[in-house]
Amino acid sequence: MAFVTRQFIRSLSSSAALHAAIKHVTIIGGGLMGAGIAQVAASTGHSVVLVDTSEDILKKSAKGIESSLKRVAKKKFAEKPEDGEAFIQKILKNISTSTDAASVVQGTDLVVEAIVENLKVKQDLFGALDKAAPEHTIFASNTSSLPIADIASSTARLDRFGGLHFFNPVPMMKLVEVIKAPGTSQQTFDSLLEFSKALGKHPVSCKDTPGFIVNRLLVPYMLEAVRLHERGHGSKEDIDVAMKLGAGYPMGPFELLDYVGLDTSKFIIDGWHEKDPDNPLFAPSPLLNKLVAEGKLGKKTDVAVSSFI
Ligand SMILES: CCCCCCC[C@H](O)CC(=O)SCCNC(=O)CCNC(=O)[C@H](O)C(C)(C)COP(=O)([O-])OP(=O)([O-])OC[C@H]1O[C@@H](n2cnc3c(N)ncnc32)[C@H](O)[C@@H]1OP(=O)([O-])[O-]
């Protein structure tokens, strides 16, 4: 009995040690999502390296993080604004940047990937990182729509690979979908759940199925809104107002498409359409295709202007 108890306590403390081990995080991709994930990880005391392909992009990411932190500080230190600047600087100190993923992962506990929604590009990245990262390092993808198992297949660490699907804007959205692929070990899954909680998020457990939970429901809804408009059955403005005032959504579907990025939305739809061409829910949208071809990608192209106008 005493032995069982000691063993039980040992297993609890080793699992606590494992969870505590996620201190150093590498975020690959400094766009909308990567910058937000880096900000939240740094704000919760993690040491963060943010990686992208060029110094210019990383400068833009750093600027975005700083202005988001200013918004947080304005609210948090409304009574004592002078403390806000120290708060921001303390968090920024936890973030460094790099264009060399292979060298920075050598000292990392967790890699969170938030690069372009393309299977081959993600596989190439993880295949290269697998050779450079230490044994214990966990890999996670923030993919919106791709199977985690397919991304993980370019590595030899299927047991230490899972999904961490954050929501935009990351500093505000409480949910993280934690995805257990068939190869993900229970220990890795538990670490990812613990990490999500350490970020102050609310994790939900997901299977490695298309769109997990949120996007399996959200993507058909958003596409249906675009199709409703394409059929001439409602203006974009009326559809947005209707869903905000009639269904209680904080943003209408067109506003949200602008916010998410029209390029990312198109990558998601094209990928699902290719896999399931007869499914009318995932039929491509001529309007979306036209806007992306014109380089109108939503807020990321111009924060002040809607791409749908
Ligand atoms: C077709 C296929 C498409 C599928 C796409 C799937 C994509 C993906 O996989 C899943 C998703 O993410 S799906 C997408 C999931 N996401 C959704 O569905 C999002 C839906 N939208 C919302 O929940 C709300 O509109 C927001 C929370 C964005 C803003 O809140 P609001 O009440 O409408 O109003 P507000 O006046 O603007 O802001 C008020 C205050 O909030 C604070 N603050 C805001 N942003 C901040 C930031 N970045 N940093 C820091 N702080 C930030 C700030 O304090 C600000 O005050 P300030 O004085 O202005 O600084």
Ligand SMILES: NC(=O)c1ccc[n+]([C@@H]2O[C@H](COP(=O)([O-])OP(=O)(O)OC[C@H]3O[C@@H](n4cnc5c(N)ncnc54)[C@H](O)[C@@H]3O)[C@@H](O)[C@H]2O)c1
């Ligand atoms: N936009 C959203 O609302 C949202 C929400 C949840 C999940 N996601 C997912 O997160 C991922 C990123 O989306 P995003 O909206 O942040 O995209 P984004 O276009 O804003 O940013 C992607 C960044 O990745 C960089 N990048 C591309 N290839 C790279 C590589 N090989 N190495 C390093 N950096 C590279 C790009 O330079 C860019 O800065 C996608 O998988 C997307 O599906 C997006």
